[in-house]
Amino acid sequence: EWQLALELLQRMPELGATADVISYNAAISACEKAGQWQMAVALLARMPKVGLNPNVISYNAAICACERGLQWESVLDLTRQMSAARVAMNTATHTAALMTFSSAGRWQEALSLGPGGSPRAADLGRSCGTLLMECEQRDLLAVEVSLTDRLSAAAREGRELPADLALVLDLSARLRRREQQPQELQGLFQALRRPRPQGGGRTWASLPYQRELQLLRHVLTEAPAGSAAAAAAAVDDFGAELGEAGSWAKFAGGSKAATLLAAVRGARLGDRVLEIGTYCGNSALRLAAALPGVRVTTLELDPLLVAIARSLLAFAGLAASVDVWTGPSKLLLPRLRPLRFSAIFVDRWGSQYDEDLALIQEHELLQQAGGVLVADNVLTTAAASFLWQVAHPPSNSFEGAFTSRMLAVREVAQSSEEDWMSVSVANFQADVFRQAPPIPPELLALQAASERLRERVIRSEAARLEKGAFTEHAKATLSGAGIAPLE
Numbered sequence: 028e029w030q031l032a033l034e035l036l037q038r039m040p041e042l043g044a045t046a047d048v049i050s051y052n053a054a055i056s057a058c059e060k061a062g063q064w065q066m067a068v069a070l071l072a073r074m075p076k077v078g079l080n081p082n083v084i085s086y087n088a089a090i091c092a093c094e095r096g097l098q099w100e101s102v103l104d105l106t107r108q109m110s111a112a113r114v115a116m117n118t119a120t121h122t123a124a125l126m127t128f129s130s131a132g133r134w135q136e137a138l139s140l141g142p143g144g145s146p147r148a149a150d151l152g153r154s155c156g157t158l159l160m161e162c163e164q165r166d167l168l169a170v171e172v173s174l175t176d177r178l179s180a181a182a183r184e185g186r187e188l189p190a191d192l193a194l195v196l197d198l199s200a201r202l203r204r205r206e207q208q209p210q211e212l213q214g215l216f217q218a219l220r221r222p223r224p225q226g227g228g229r230t231w232a233s234l235p236y237q238r239e240l241q242l243l244r245h246v247l248t249e250a251p252a253g254s255a256a257a258a259a260a261a262v263d264d265f266g267a268e269l270g271e272a273g274s275w276a277k278f279a280g281g282s283k284a285a286t287l288l289a290a291v292r293g294a295r296l297g298d299r300v301l302e303i304g305t306y307c308g309n310s311a312l313r314l315a316a317a318l319p320g321v322r323v324t325t326l327e328l329d330p331l332l333v334a335i336a337r338s339l340l341a342f343a344g345l346a347a348s349v350d351v352w353t354g355p356s357k358l359l360l361p362r363l364r365p366l367r368f369s370a371i372f373v374d375r376w377g378s379q380y381d382e383d384l385a386l387i388q389e390h391e392l393l394q395q396a397g398g399v400l401v402a403d404n405v406l407t408t409a410a411a412s413f414l415w416q417v418a419h420p421p422s423n424s425f426e427g428a429f430t431s432r433m434l435a436v437r438e439v440a441q442s443s444e445e446d447w448m449s450v451s452v453a454n455f456q457a458d459v460f461r462q463a464p465p466i467p468p469e470l471l472a473l474q475a476a477s478e479r480l481r482e483r484v485i486r487s488e489a490a491r492l493e494k495g496a497f498t499e500h501a502k503a504t505l506s507g508a509g510i511a512p513l514e
Contacts, residue, residue, distance in 0.1 A: 032057035052084045059092035067092035068101055087120040094123045099131035118153055125157040129358050134161045159330050160354030164362055175200045189234050192331060194219050199334035202341055216342055220247050239307050239335050246339060253344035255316035262309050266439035278309040279374060279403050280439035287372060287401055288317050290450045295397035297369040298322055303356050303383055304375035308336030315348040323349045326359050360386040368392055370399040377410030378477040384413055398453040406447035409477035409501040411470040416463045417451040420509035430454055433512040447512060473504045
């Protein structure tokens, strides 16, 4: 497609059309999607020569192309060009630049770029996420607290974020500084039990993170401090209430939680367990409570959810047993080496699980013999590529790196809705990497459909009926490929 885009751009004059900024942006975007960063940068450089001024979309596509190619020097040059041309970065451009610098180990450049000029308050979390990751991983506590304070100030305005997020962020900062006193924590918890009024004429229902704060408030109100069991029960109660209201609970409770704990308890337990996808801290709480003496590490992209999770864990008395780290898994997983985990729980969107699996294997993060890999939502978000690698039907010509079982479970908010979890036990050696046979075309198509649905869900465009139809399609396709729970 990128070659076709370039051909069309080149032939526009002979077709009687004039190439404009939109035409160039489309060609640069096509090169970005195809990983052709050199051509994307070349097209951007050509624009002024033909009398066109690149706009933020032009620079965004070129910087995203360089992110894919890990070309941090080109990204640095492009950000300087934007500044000289007085083209302001948007959140997507800024995040892509930060990710490139972090991936290349150029954390100084990432911190110099900062969280952006003046992004919308609702986008600050995304802008600060990679920066907070660098601070946490490099023990730059003063810079980390400064970034958290900026997030807290944006929430305190109460215009684009719930005002109560300021309290949660303040609590998270105290926990990170390890300066909190029990009475101070109890004071913050007490304040969180009472919703604060919003500024700017906004209502709770119209703001992001309101459901997650309602979950935290429900636990603070219904469970006694220091009781992990009561906190987990309160989370399940909240999930049931969401179901009665026709909403979806984005956490593994009920039968999903029971399946996770049974699988992890069956592992040859060492001293570490990893979770990818913290959300509000529900699964990390249950793992830490069920596995005394085991260190739980959990990764979450969104720093605002990180703060909520740390607050939940602190209230349950488990803050000392769980490390909650901010950042994308593709940047954090390589940094965990040489740690080795006896169990890993993956809980985000299924079309992304194969990326996590590749990093887990590349960096030898899972215990090689008897390590357990558990994945949630593998049916409802169709983790087709991941499942083909870990649960490919056995044959005489192929012995997989995992022995896997698919388990049918129910959503905590909708007991009538079926989902699957996969439980895979590692049986590979350090010097052996077993590659699965080529993935069938129908599973490739399902993988692509899952990614398209993910993008629609992010934009809040996917209706409940659409998700149900997708789940039925995924069930039929996976079962047809020999991947399904045992009857």
